[in-house]
Amino acid sequence: MRILEEIGLDFLNDEARAILRSAGCDVDADGARVRMDRAFVSEQIAKAPAEFIITPRNPERAISIGGNTAAFGSVASPPNVTDLDRGRRVGNRADFQNLLKLTQAFNCIHFNSGYPVEPVDIHPSIRHLDCLYDLLTITDKAVHAYSLGTERIEDAMEMVRIAAGLSSEEFEAAPRMFTNINSTSPLKHDWPMLDGAMRMARRGQPTVVAPFTLAGAMAPVTLAGAVAQQTAECLGAIALLQVIRPGVPVVYGAFTSNVDMKSGAPAFGTPEYMRAMQISGQLARRYGLPWRGSNANAANSPDGQAIWESVFSLWGVTSGHVNMVMHAAGWLEGGLVASFEKFVMDCELLQQLSYYHQAVGTSEDELAIDAIRQVGPNGNFFDCDHTRARYRDAFYSPFLSDWRNFESWQESGSPKSHQHANRIWQQVVAEFEPPEMDPAISEELGDFVARRKEEGGAPTDF
Amino acid sequence: MRILEEIGLDFLNDEARAILRSAGCDVDADGARVRMDRAFVSEQIAKAPAEFIITPRNPERAISIGGNTAAFGSVASPPNVTDLDRGRRVGNRADFQNLLKLTQAFNCIHFNSGYPVEPVDIHPSIRHLDCLYDLLTITDKAVHAYSLGTERIEDAMEMVRIAAGLSSEEFEAAPRMFTNINSTSPLKHDWPMLDGAMRMARRGQPTVVAPFTLAGAMAPVTLAGAVAQQTAECLGAIALLQVIRPGVPVVYGAFTSNVDMKSGAPAFGTPEYMRAMQISGQLARRYGLPWRGSNANAANSPDGQAIWESVFSLWGVTSGHVNMVMHAAGWLEGGLVASFEKFVMDCELLQQLSYYHQAVGTSEDELAIDAIRQVGPNGNFFDCDHTRARYRDAFYSPFLSDWRNFESWQESGSPKSHQHANRIWQQVVAEFEPPEMDPAISEELGDFVARRKEEGGAPTDF
Numbered sequence: 001m002r003i004l005e006e007i008g009l010d011f012l013n014d015e016a017r018a019i020l021r022s023a024g025c026d027v028d029a030d031g032a033r034v035r036m037d038r039a040f041v042s043e044q045i046a047k048a049p050a051e052f053i054i055t056p057r058n059p060e061r062a063i064s065i066g067g068n069t070a071a072f073g074s075v076a077s078p079p080n081v082t083d084l085d086r087g088r089r090v091g092n093r094a095d096f097q098n099l100l101k102l103t104q105a106f107n108c109i110h111f112n113s114g115y116p117v118e119p120v121d122i123h124p125s126i127r128h129l130d131c132l133y134d135l136l137t138i139t140d141k142a143v144h145a146y147s148l149g150t151e152r153i154e155d156a157m158e159m160v161r162i163a164a165g166l167s168s169e170e171f172e173a174a175p176r177m178f179t180n181i182n183s184t185s186p187l188k189h190d191w192p193m194l195d196g197a198m199r200m201a202r203r204g205q206p207t208v209v210a211p212f213t214l215a216g217a218m219a220p221v222t223l224a225g226a227v228a229q230q231t232a233e234c235l236g237a238i239a240l241l242q243v244i245r246p247g248v249p250v251v252y253g254a255f256t257s258n259v260d261m262k263s264g265a266p267a268f269g270t271p272e273y274m275r276a277m278q279i280s281g282q283l284a285r286r287y288g289l290p291w292r293g294s295n296a297n298a299a300n301s302p303d304g305q306a307i308w309e310s311v312f313s314l315w316g317v318t319s320g321h322v323n324m325v326m327h328a329a330g331w332l333e334g335g336l337v338a339s340f341e342k343f344v345m346d347c348e349l350l351q352q353l354s355y356y357h358q359a360v361g362t363s364e365d366e367l368a369i370d371a372i373r374q375v376g377p378n379g380n381f382f383d384c385d386h387t388r389a390r391y392r393d394a395f396y397s398p399f400l401s402d403w404r405n406f407e408s409w410q411e412s413g414s415p416k417s418h419q420h421a422n423r424i425w426q427q428v429v430a431e432f433e434p435p436e437m438d439p440a441i442s443e444e445l446g447d448f449v450a451r452r453k454e455e456g457g458a459p460t461d462f
Numbered sequence: 463m464r465i466l467e468e469i470g471l472d473f474l475n476d477e478a479r480a481i482l483r484s485a486g487c488d489v490d491a492d493g494a495r496v497r498m499d500r501a502f503v504s505e506q507i508a509k510a511p512a513e514f515i516i517t518p519r520n521p522e523r524a525i526s527i528g529g530n531t532a533a534f535g536s537v538a539s540p541p542n543v544t545d546l547d548r549g550r551r552v553g554n555r556a557d558f559q560n561l562l563k564l565t566q567a568f569n570c571i572h573f574n575s576g577y578p579v580e581p582v583d584i585h586p587s588i589r590h591l592d593c594l595y596d597l598l599t600i601t602d603k604a605v606h607a608y609s610l611g612t613e614r615i616e617d618a619m620e621m622v623r624i625a626a627g628l629s630s631e632e633f634e635a636a637p638r639m640f641t642n643i644n645s646t647s648p649l650k651h652d653w654p655m656l657d658g659a660m661r662m663a664r665r666g667q668p669t670v671v672a673p674f675t676l677a678g679a680m681a682p683v684t685l686a687g688a689v690a691q692q693t694a695e696c697l698g699a700i701a702l703l704q705v706i707r708p709g710v711p712v713v714y715g716a717f718t719s720n721v722d723m724k725s726g727a728p729a730f731g732t733p734e735y736m737r738a739m740q741i742s743g744q745l746a747r748r749y750g751l752p753w754r755g756s757n758a759n760a761a762n763s764p765d766g767q768a769i770w771e772s773v774f775s776l777w778g779v780t781s782g783h784v785n786m787v788m789h790a791a792g793w794l795e796g797g798l799v800a801s802f803e804k805f806v807m808d809c810e811l812l813q814q815l816s817y818y819h820q821a822v823g824t825s826e827d828e829l830a831i832d833a834i835r836q837v838g839p840n841g842n843f844f845d846c847d848h849t850r851a852r853y854r855d856a857f858y859s860p861f862l863s864d865w866r867n868f869e870s871w872q873e874s875g876s877p878k879s880h881q882h883a884n885r886i887w888q889q890v891v892a893e894f895e896p897p898e899m900d901p902a903i904s905e906e907l908g909d910f911v912a913r914r915k916e917e918g919g920a921p922t923d924f
Contacts, residue, residue: 003831181879216857220848221848225829261856299879300871333868352774358733366686369465370922372648372681375648376469377494392685395677401771
């Protein structure tokens with residue numbers, strides 16, 4: 001609050017500043033700086049719902065954001081893609097589509113966080129059209145739209161509306177999708193991000209505001225300072241959106257991590273990240289907002305480091321009662337590459353975590369005193385009635401863990417987990433069947449894409 | 463308590479049963495079964511300290527067991543050993559000694575949990591003499607003695623006493639070492655384990671009582687039932703030790719995990735293990751006892767699975783406020799093999815966890831409002847004064863993580879974390895210097911070993 005009051009944020013968007021000026025904020029006459037006092041900020045934030053539901057075209061895939069639930073989303077936005085067979089390469093549409101198949105196939109992935117890899121083989125002016133088409137036809141889970149220019153965000157909203165067979169009024173009546181905007185830390189919100197978020201807000205669609213506050217680089221080297229700055233940048237944009245459409249769903253986005261002080265490289269899944277996430281969760285609850293974290297790591301391959309950084313990330317966010325986890329599956333190299341094998345390994349982690357959060361029963365039956373009495377000191381529980389009645393569903397059964405004894409494992413070629421993951425993603429892609437879509441809707445969506453391509457898509461200078 | 467009252471435990475040790483009978487327990491006339499009521503159990507447990515200190519020969523290595531501290535111990539008892547260069551082989555003294563060097567060298571390892579690998583090349587009758595000699599000369603950290611027969615435990619106590627230059631009276635005045643006993647689940651305490659624990663108790667030395675309650679095998683398939691049985695088996699033995707020496711330090715040992723219901727193989731680091739550990743922590747606190755968990759996994763190599771199962775294990779125990787973690791570094795294959803690379807990888811995890819548990823400061827300086835003001839929206843924090851003054855110690859600096867960018871990493875041969883770990887353990891072993899020991903003590907210890915070898919060591923039938 002002191003940062004917002006005393007220092008302020010730069011809103012690099014005339015419209016946003018005009019709105020905030022009208023709302024009583026202190027806006028620089030000849031610059032972009034906006035200061036807002038804590039009473040104003042608190043009043044705006046209080047309008048945001050603590051929990052809301054995003055309903056994609058398949059209503060069975062609706063996800064709750066907030067409260068006691070955590071929704072997991074696929075990796076988003078890496079420029080590169082990798083797998084064990086073909087190695088690392090620049091993102092392309094074929095890999096984009098295959099990653100969507102994994103997103104759709106795994107039940108533990110609840111939404112699309114964005115483009116699972118940037119399909120660089122499609123020209124940027126029309127890329128969003130092909131990508132949204134693929135997202136809406138290969139998956140029926142909630143989609144994200146990038147706030148990267150007016151045409152892109154408006155096209156995305158229209159395509160989501162068409163795919164769900166909704167009128168504009170129906171579309172605007174409830175959250176159907178979301179956008180994630182990043183501040184340009186320190187203390188700056190850029191034009192396209194603000195433009196996209198404001199357009200989404202006007203149509204009742206949710207925005208995640210996730211400052212990119214790496215401690216020691218774009219934010220103070222101290223965790224408390226970095227999280228304070230994250231919070232100020234986040235709340236400033238949320239206040240704007242609440243002025244525009246009071247009650248529009250928003251999410252407190254937490255991305256604070258640290259850099260390697262030797263090289264300046266971003267680090268994730270570190271002790272600093274874990275604590276920043278837990279503090280972020282406390283702050284989100286203080287402000288009554290749902291919050292978003294990530295499953296992040298800075299490893300170059302799906303090795304031990306990738307897994308410990310990922311599990312530490314998941315530890316930090318889930319113990320902080322996260323509501324929305326972006327990049328929950330498939331992220332490597334600090335987000336520079338999407339990995340097919342890591343995607344599958346992450347799904348194993350997410351399933352284990354979901355199971356871990358189930359309550360442990362302590363009924364008389366579950367305390368099993370009678371079974372213990374019956375088996376006694378000279379028996380075992382493998383074949384007693386109590387076990388027989390429960391063993392099928394007693395424990396979580398992993399799909400990726402190799403629990404064979406060493407000899408059997410060695411005989412089968414000593415497969416490592418990333419090799420098992422390789423086999424599994426290939427199988428999922430090979431057996432994939434797209435979710436159903438009414439042919440009339442599919443045609444309308446195709447026509448929209450074709451028309452917008454003819455019109456040139458989004459303007460670029462190349 | 464109902465298990466101890468209504469069902470009882472088998473104590474396969476005449477002396478133990480005689481002691482419990484004298485103390486008023488209901489002991490079968492013609493069997494091994496002992497029933498004890500909850501008032502008796504509660505009264506005995508209440509005598510045990512909630513926290514105690516083990517002081518090894520180097521008092522600077524003293525460790526607190528209980529309260530808000532967690533002590534980490536090396537892997538113990540695998541029959542096999544493995545490393546990347548030489549593969550998997552049967553345990554031997556050379557590897558035993560090298561693993562002790564790692565135990566000594568890493569500050570995050572606070573005690574020896576036992577033999578880091580079973581040196582099968584030493585005859586069992588004299589193995590404990592050579593092993594204790596190595597433990598007490600290659601490390602100066604607290605040691606564990608196996609309760610596997612009268613001679614072994616008595617010899618171990620004498621050697622610990624000699625190594626610390628203590629009189630018998632001084633040795634018995636405070637905890638200097640520990641033993642870990644496992645019940646033979648379900649519901650049974652065997653002769654050698656009870657004999658060892660009773661001998662340790664008489665000399666004031668601590669015992670960890672860790673039932674081996676795998677849900678679905680030696681314990682009920684339900685978590686509540688398995689942990690209830692674990693608790694009964696544990697408290698029964700602790701009650702006995704408190705009758706023998708009121709106030710002797712004891713530890714509630716938690717080892718409950720589940721089996722793979724398809725094969726019966728033990729599984730670790732599972733959602734069931736995590737929850738069993740958290741419940742165990744709650745029970746230990748209910749009974750006012752320190753508690754012990756493990757860093758366990760069932761992977762066959764130091765791959766992704768090994769790490770996720772390990773981090774999940776560490777998550778379960780540390781979030782459950784564990785006091786003592788056995789097998790904290792080096793365990794693979796459900797304890798059938800000690801891995802040099804996994805030892806180093808685990809040390810990286812332990813260091814990160816230690817750092818994670820440090821409090822986050824929120825002083826005016828740490829909130830960094832002035833630094834944020836000074837840097838403003840158009841600067842960065844890399845070179846501001848606030849960062850300059852703090853960057854050296856601002857973040858945990860991992861020794862094993864490879865945070866280079868992909869290109870540099872690839873140029874250096876794309877090393878995976880287990881390959882980095884391989885390089886590191888070899889370097890630690892090569893540069894190892896044993897801790898100081900007074901030559902007179904070293905000689906006395908050697909003489910003791912020589913004399914006991916001449917006497918035949920511990921009797922065996924082969």
